[in-house]
Amino acid sequence: MGVGKTLTTMSFAPQPSDAAAIATIRVLAADVVAKSNSGHPVIHYPDVAEGAPMGMAPAAHILFSRFVNANPKNSKWFNRDRFVLSNGHACVLQYTMLHLLGYKLSMDDLKAFRQLDSLTPGIEVTTGPLGQGFANSVGIAIAERHLAAVYNKDGFELINNFTYGNYNFLFWARLLGAKHIPVFCGDGCLMEGVSSEAASLAGHLQLGNLIVVYDDNHISIDGDTACAFTEDVGARFLSYGWQVLHVDNGDSDLAAISNAIAEARSEKNKPTIIRLRTTIGFGSKEQGTHGVHGAPLKADDIVALKTKFGFSPEEKFHVSQETYDAYAKVAKRGAAAEENWNALLASYGKKYPKEHAELTRRIAGKLPEGWQQSLPVYKSSDAAQASRKLSEIVLTALAPVIPDLMGGSADLTGSNLTKVKSSVDFQPPSTGLGTYKGTYIRYGKLLLFRVREHAMGAIANGLAAYGGIVPFVATFLNFVSYAAGAVRLSALSRVQVIWVATHDSIGLGEDGPTHQPVETNAHFRAIPNLAFWRPADGNETSAAYAVALKSTHTPSILSLSRQNLPNLESSTIEHASRGGYVVHEEANEDLTIVSCGSEVSIAVDAAKKLKEQGIKTRVVSLPCWLVFDQQDQEYRLSVLRSGAPILSLEALSTLGWERYSHEQYGLPSWGASGPYQKVYEKFGITGSNIAVVGKKVVDFYKKKGGEVVSPLVKAFTL
Amino acid sequence: MGVGKTLTTMSFAPQPSDAAAIATIRVLAADVVAKSNSGHPVIHYPDVAEGAPMGMAPAAHILFSRFVNANPKNSKWFNRDRFVLSNGHACVLQYTMLHLLGYKLSMDDLKAFRQLDSLTPGIEVTTGPLGQGFANSVGIAIAERHLAAVYNKDGFELINNFTYGNYNFLFWARLLGAKHIPVFCGDGCLMEGVSSEAASLAGHLQLGNLIVVYDDNHISIDGDTACAFTEDVGARFLSYGWQVLHVDNGDSDLAAISNAIAEARSEKNKPTIIRLRTTIGFGSKEQGTHGVHGAPLKADDIVALKTKFGFSPEEKFHVSQETYDAYAKVAKRGAAAEENWNALLASYGKKYPKEHAELTRRIAGKLPEGWQQSLPVYKSSDAAQASRKLSEIVLTALAPVIPDLMGGSADLTGSNLTKVKSSVDFQPPSTGLGTYKGTYIRYGKLLLFRVREHAMGAIANGLAAYGGIVPFVATFLNFVSYAAGAVRLSALSRVQVIWVATHDSIGLGEDGPTHQPVETNAHFRAIPNLAFWRPADGNETSAAYAVALKSTHTPSILSLSRQNLPNLESSTIEHASRGGYVVHEEANEDLTIVSCGSEVSIAVDAAKKLKEQGIKTRVVSLPCWLVFDQQDQEYRLSVLRSGAPILSLEALSTLGWERYSHEQYGLPSWGASGPYQKVYEKFGITGSNIAVVGKKVVDFYKKKGGEVVSPLVKAFTL
Structure with a gap:
């Protein structure tokens, strides 16, 4: 990565069990992938299926055994650190760690990797389509900053978790716009840096609680080329306002890994990216070569791998008691952390009963008592209004009652009518533009092809996944299609996001067919678990919000008009809510x-x-x-x-x-x-x-x- | 823009009619917008509706009167220069120019701006949703380079047109990732550059035929901020391999404008971006201020504007005979250019009858005689195969017969099976990776959120709009959704693009629900003029290609399986073609x-x-x-x-x-x-x-x- 700090060994306490634990992760990854692969090749991305987990084993071990603050016995503990594996194809690493830590994921579950009805406890967000997870993690980090600002008090740091992301080179190459190296590698053409909106937003928002480990295993990249590329990554992240750290030997320098994470945690006002140089498929006969990322490990290679690490070549899915014991200690530490936190929360409740009640309500995913009484109600004699305006009236009425509402528009605030007058922008206080207590997010005007809608949707998925927040996002209905990838993941992963989608038909008039949705409603109505609302008047708009707010596991799109709509004779919130x-x-x-x-x-x-x-x-x-x-x-x-x-x-x-x-x-x-x-x-x-x-x-x-x-x-x- | 060359006056022959013509464009823009705006405000983006056209009038005049090689009497002449106005909201500028040049766009048509059934002759591509037009223009430039490489011969430079793009600050701010300045403007946070995949591809491909005029009118930007931003634009484009030129006074330095365009045309191996400093709403009382981009021009301001430029304040939609005459000369030059070209084409035909026949066939949008005989035909006893494989067999059979086919995959070539074995990559010869004669485009792995699919789709729209090329593009069906914005514009603007969309159902198996389409088919079937094909076997796959290739004004998506499919008893190409x-x-x-x-x-x-x-x-x-x-x-x-x-x-x-x-x-x-x-x-x-x-x-x-x-x-x- 070139630019940024390179860390050397500082204080780090090695444990006798470290080596065995790391070897176990590596061998387990090979076993799991080999089993899921039996019959015919099912892994479409063998380069990351087992190679990356094998290479990332030391970092995963250090991160989870030394730093991640979580209770395997209660994967929903609110102040847990969040871990997001953006590259879903390397998920065997995450499953392995969850098993070792004692989450509800048995060895049989591991054997059922990529089989029907396999389990995924302790997974924060659904990733897979590259890039989603990264934006999710930015949303998660925003949620933490916001709730901490609202609820923490002197002596009561209730909300202070970190969000850890893990991404590999393939992912970053995409994120940062590397051209497909073997194909496009010209002279000066290599380094077309394309930066990510989400990364840039994270830097601007000074999300010091976001720590990203970047697995630099140089897939498909040769020598100098790689250097040139990684130089650029570091420079770019520095320019985004990130802290950039380096670990040159991610294969065995456990102290350096540990120190980098510690350093990242101590930087309060910047997100951190740790570039970890690893060897893909470490331990395999073909480690670090094309062989290991071009095809799954061969049987004889797995035998050699096991022998090398002191495992019995005949035994599959083996974890020594020593390793289980080591992780049991980690789990115990996590359980104790939750206990302490519960005690802290209880004494907070004594001193700040109102805040305590509100916070615990939000954690429980419940809305405040009686919030529905604030919903605007209309008579048919009331003046006709555009439903985008009716939406603004609902937001204005609900914002003071439901502090959980947090959202913004992709630079169409004036058209979408989503900014409640009294609301404050979510911004780092140092910018003078708002505070972390603020609830209005300026998604801004950032990228070509309105990707901003897409990133906005994925960030909102992260906000919702964190909990305690009901995110809303806004754009023209026709451009919600640009965020289709994030919308379908909201619905698939059952998170509550409310899309305020205005200008919803030919009723937008002069902007014409490029802006007038036609196929849009069929598209969204065909997405399972997505509530697509098209209200006809004031009461129906209130009903749409009412149901959307009550649907804690369903995203909603509110399709709203630009033109005025009369109030209907027999519409009521109750009727429309059906x-x-x-x-x-x-x-x-x-x-x-x-x-x-x-x-x-x-x-x-x-x-x-x-x-x-x-x-x-x-x-x-x-x-x-x-x-x-x-x-x-x-x-x-x-x-x-x-x-x-x-x-x-x-x-x-x-x-x-x-x-x-x-x-x-x-x-x-x-x-x-x-x-x-x-x-x-x-x-x-x-x-x-x-x-x-x-x-x-x-x-x-x-x-x-x-x-x-x-x-x-x-x-x-x- | 800072980095790059600043041009000063070189040889330029001013005409007495220049000043009147430029004033006419400015005044007409104000009249057209005022009329379309009567009744109630219909322009959602007043900042670019008339302000930008007024500011860009000198550049438009110089570009169209001195450089653009086109025949208004035949807007389809094949070797015409293409002009793409990416920011559709400033389209009044383009309509005005087309009227003055004598395209089939009467003054009454201009008066019907943004009214039902208004005309759009001479418009190359449908833009509007920001960003599409830029990628379109890259596609158009690729098409020109390719056809020139294939058909030009010594002494017969048949294909040598330029593609001119015109974009304003608002657009570039998005393209390049400026944060929404009034909102996000912190200390160092401003300059989060996000570069465009399409821009980077254009630089890599050395598209010297692409000339982009960037209207730097500093909308919403104050002093130093703007400088810092534009510095970055220049540096970034230089790093992409573009030529970067500056015109500091785009309001009145006609010689500088002319020289910049001339310089751009003389650079053969780099696309050029010309940064033109203009005053928004030039001539208005509020020129260069927030006033002129915050609301349409007021009636008294239009009166003042007309008086200032020597027009009668009472007269609306006035064009002097002098100005019409000046443009008539330009039109005549264009007509003569086409005549000369036709003569060149005829003598080319004598020397190269085979190439002539092929080129004229392609220009006419016809496929080679008998091409359908090359379509693979199957018996029900033939082995079951995946339809993605059947697609590869079709492409392999047709590529030698239909040279018009040009395409590639968004980095999934090995899964989409779109690379015909003998095919050559489309690359600048200097890279050693291919030639301009090559037909396989490596869309590569470029951006966060698979925007590459989106850019790929928009580039393909440009390839199709150029003519003589039948573009195909490939990815997983589930990720065609990421390109929804480009797909709907293919269908709306009636261009022929073929999507090879593999892994089309739960039949992809282990990658699971994140990759398995569910809503996708309903979405695409609801798009008007989009042929969504889901073939069941070999003959149906051949039929899908057959109809897609014959449908010159309809895009097609071929939804193809990962898994093997048996051949049906009674399927035939003829049957399935219905x-x-x-x-x-x-x-x-x-x-x-x-x-x-x-x-x-x-x-x-x-x-x-x-x-x-x-x-x-x-x-x-x-x-x-x-x-x-x-x-x-x-x-x-x-x-x-x-x-x-x-x-x-x-x-x-x-x-x-x-x-x-x-x-x-x-x-x-x-x-x-x-x-x-x-x-x-x-x-x-x-x-x-x-x-x-x-x-x-x-x-x-x-x-x-x-x-x-x-x-x-x-x-x-x-």
Whole structure:
């Protein structure tokens, strides 16, 4: 890494058990990968599957045995240090450590690596797609800084954990923009540094609680080339305001590893990156060569490896009692730490009962009593407003009541309307721009291709994973797609993130089809465990927030209009909270129109026009499919009942509406640029035209004859 | 910009009409924006709507009147210089220039700016979402270098156009990673440079034909801050291998502007960035202040502006005959240039008839005669293969026949199987890694969050927009989502890009849910004009390529399996080319199963098992919904006919399948990690279980009674 400090041996107390423990990690990694690989090659990235864990064993051992403050018996202890392995492909290292430390991960579980239903206790965030974990860890570190600022008091340092990240060269090469070396290696072209928004943000925010170990094993890199590259990494991180440390012999200089971590912990105002020079596949016959990262270890190599480290070549998945004992001591230390912390928390409670109550409530993931009473409620006579504005009104009402809310916009604050007036920016106090107690995060305008949305989403996943915080993030709906990678991981890893997604249809008008979502709703509605809300008015907007806030394991996207929306006759928070309800009822109807968002009032208008022609038309609002699908079948069938055809209406692609309707009206293709009323007219999404379409539908089904059965009546459920 | 050359006046021939022309552009911009803004404020980014066009008027005038080689009477002339305005919000500048130059854009069209159905002739690519246009222009420049290398001969420099890009400060601030200055401006934190992958690639590829004008009008930036920032821009671009030039007075030093462009054109082996210092809203009372970029020009300011430039304050949309005449001369020069080029092309044809035939064919967007005969054809007895492998076989067969094919993978070449053995890399000859004649592009492993997929997609859009090239790009299907912004713009701007998207389901096995697509197909099927193909076997894979290659105005995603797929009984290229067809026919069926991709053979298996129970089951393969929907209704109803229930089967979200079926089987939620057969079993996607489900469906519909009508029978079409 060149630039930065190189550490030499300082005070470090070696233990007799260290060598055996490190050898055990190396041998176990080889065994686990070999077993999961039996049959046919299943590891697509063999270069990191076992090679990196073998190389990183000393650092992992030192980190977990000497520093990580965590209780294996309670992986959810709030003040635990967080460990994020951004490169999911090296996860065998993490699983091995969790087993040795006594987490609920048995040797049989290890043997089931990459098999169905294998366990993942003690894993903080879901990584895998490269880069997500790094931004997650920045979010986690922000959460810690914020809660510490809010709740710590003199003599009560309740929140003071570290976030440790572990990344390998392959990851950093991507993060920092190394070209694919074997291919692109020209003269001066190598060092195209591309820095990470998240890294830069971490430096700016002075996240001294973030410590990143960078496994520099020089995969695919030869001699001078590597030097040139790593020079750049160090310089770049220094320029970001990080501390940069070096360990030149990460294979066996345990003291240097230990000292680097200690030094990182003592730097309070800067995140630290420790560059650890390791040998990939250390101990293998082919260590440090292409052989070890081009293919899984061969059987004879595993035999040689075991022999070399004093293991029996016949024994697989072997851990000596000495090693288990050593880690049991570590686990005991962690359990004691939690006990001490619990005592500290109890005495804090005596001195600061209000803060104690609030903190423990937040840790428990509960919202304050009665918060729902602050939700704005509307009468149908209230003035029409854009739902982005209604969202601002909700945030303004809830922010003082729910301190857990923490968020911001990707540089569209003025359009997304997410900044509550009195709120303070989350900033290091030294900048004079805010404080760590602040709850408004400026995600800013950072990268090409609106990656900022993507990083913002991944940082929010980290904030949510930490606990005690309900993060919200904002941009135009069309650009939430840019964060698809983070959104799907929110849903997959079951963390609560609220997306404030404004300008949600052709209703944004003149910016035109490049900014008008079409496929977006089908996309997000198809993501499991993602609540996609498209509220139609004030009460529905309040309901969307209400359910999103109560859904502690589900991310939500609130799709909000730029244009004003009238308040509906029969909308209530309670109705809308069921995901779907009858806005306008008619007995013995000829037609039901089901719609959502800005089109519900158009459906109501069409129903009135149809009534004038003697066609009785019900109107159903379906603001959230996920929530509606969770209602009992009886309720759902009362909303979308058999007996008359159902026509759906939404100003986007109709794809997916077939699930709730017999006929579908929407955009046939892309939107258009123009004043929004004109655009709606162009596509026939007006009360008059929908009445014409509705009449067609009624006539068609009359002619067709037979019973009209609700589309919700199905032969089976998945 | 600090680093780089500052040019002073060299040879430049001013024209008496220059001043009037520049003033006209400024005044027109104000008029156009004022008109489009009447009623209510529609411009969300007033800072660039008129302010930037007013500031950039001198550069636009010099560029178009002195340098741009194009024929307004034929905006499709192949060797025209391309102009890309990456910041779509400043598009009034481009429209104004096109009008003055005599493109098919009348004054009435200008008055209809941002209104419905307004025209956009002479626009090379669809931009707007910031950043896309820059990567597009890199793609366009690559296309030019490649075709020049392939077809130019001594004395016949047929292909030698330049690509000019115009970007403003706001855009570059994003591209280069400036933090949002008013918010984040701390001490040393300002300069977090984030460089662009596309910019770095352009430097590496030595694209001397790419000239970027950067409008440095210091929006939102004060004094020293700006200096520090721009220093960094220059240094960074130099380090990318770009030429960096400066024009300190872009408001009135026409000679400097001209000389900079001339210098840029003379640099053959480096792209050039010209930093032009301008005054935003030049001529306005509030020029260079926050006033002019915070809100549209006020009426009295427009009056003052017109008076200042000698225009009548009452007259709107006025262009003097002198200015029209001046641009008519420019247009004439362009027409003559095309005439000369046509003559050159004709004599080239005499000397190089083969190359001439090929080049003119490619320019016409036609494929070589008989290319389809090279498509691999399979019998059902042929060995099962993964469709990613079948894709490789197609590419290997077609590459020698269709030289138009040019593409690569985002660093997953070995998994995507996109590199045809004999193919040469597209590289500057000096690197020794390939040549400009090469057709394989190494998109490499560049950025955090797999932005590389996004940039790759946007570069491919540029390649396609140039013409004569059929670009393909590759990654895992799950990560095509990361390029959603570029994919939707391919479809919206109707350019032909082929995505080779492998590892397309839970069939990828052990990498697990983070890599297994679920919502992906619903997302892409909802994008208008995007052909999403999921072929089931060899002939279907050939058909997918066949249709994708014939669809010159439609992008395609080929969703391909990691696992082996058997060849179906009745699949043929012809059948599959209709987007859907009957794989297994039965008269008086009890059930139809409709499926696609790797699940079709499972459906066939289920049908066999059902037959054993006396349940007659048809099987339909639906590899491409877009293409199937384009077939006549009679054909579609013969495939998915009334009379028996239709059950869909796909190993992803079922959302959208309701359009083609009565009942849907798929993933209820996320996938799982494990050997792929086990994962399929876990979710019941096996012949045996689908037979059980099929029986349930048949029983349910029998019990329900009444006619079973095809879901394709509808009351209306959109």
